[in-house]
Amino acid sequence: MPGEYTLTYFPVRGRGEAIRMLLADQGQEWTEDVVNGEIWKKGDLKKLCAFGQLPRFQDGNFILHQSNAILRHLARNHGLYGEDAKEAALLDMVNDGVEDLRNKYARLIYQNYESDYNLLDILHVHLVLASNCLSSLPLLAGYVQRLNDRPLLKNFLESDARKKRFINGNGKQ
Known part of the structure; x- marks a missing residue:
């Protein structure tokens, strides 16, 4: 049931912020499960996460990982994923371009x-x-x-x- 959302993420914008913005813009409420470094380092939560990373998103009993998969799920559920398969493909293309920029940004600020x-x-x-x-x-x-x-x-x-x-x-x- 829409509205039973929980976002599990670190206390930063990062990969969770676009999810938060989409939910807010659609008038949805959600619960934040904030994970600090100490909790994450223990490893118990990490073992529960597909690919060993956050964000983790719960929609009722349905659990998703990977920020772009979460965004696509929410977009489909809230009528934001285009009118047909071609529009959805165009949205995927734009999102993949944004992902390329995000990866370059991450490399810049964390590595280079x-x-x-x-x-x-x-x-x-x-x-x-x-x-x-x-x-x-x-x-x-x-x-x-x-x-x-x-x-x-x-x-x-x-x-x-x-x-x-x-x-x-x-x-x-």
Whole structure:
């Protein structure tokens, strides 16, 4: 029966937040079963989880794992999964694209924060287009500065060849 929902997850937004947003937007109530690090490390809950990970979602007596499977389940149950199989496939395609971005984000923040040159490049572009865009974001501005200060990278960034190169076809340098 709809409304008998329980979301088991850590005390962060993470993979649970899209589920929470969908439920809230559909006027649904749910119970939060918050799992702290100590509980998770004990391993008892982890053994009950398919794939050994959270979130865990309970819809009455039906239990699901994997955030995207949970979202698709809820979307189907609340009339949000398209009018037909083709629309559902398009929604799956968009969600898979979002998943690709989420995976890159996770790699950036958990594994490869100080060597993501794509992030640095796009932030440089933003700084050309709006020089004060990072002024209210001190951590991100600090990230840019730390990388800009690396001696070899700094030499490249200050080189005449780079300064003459436009950021794209609009003529901005």
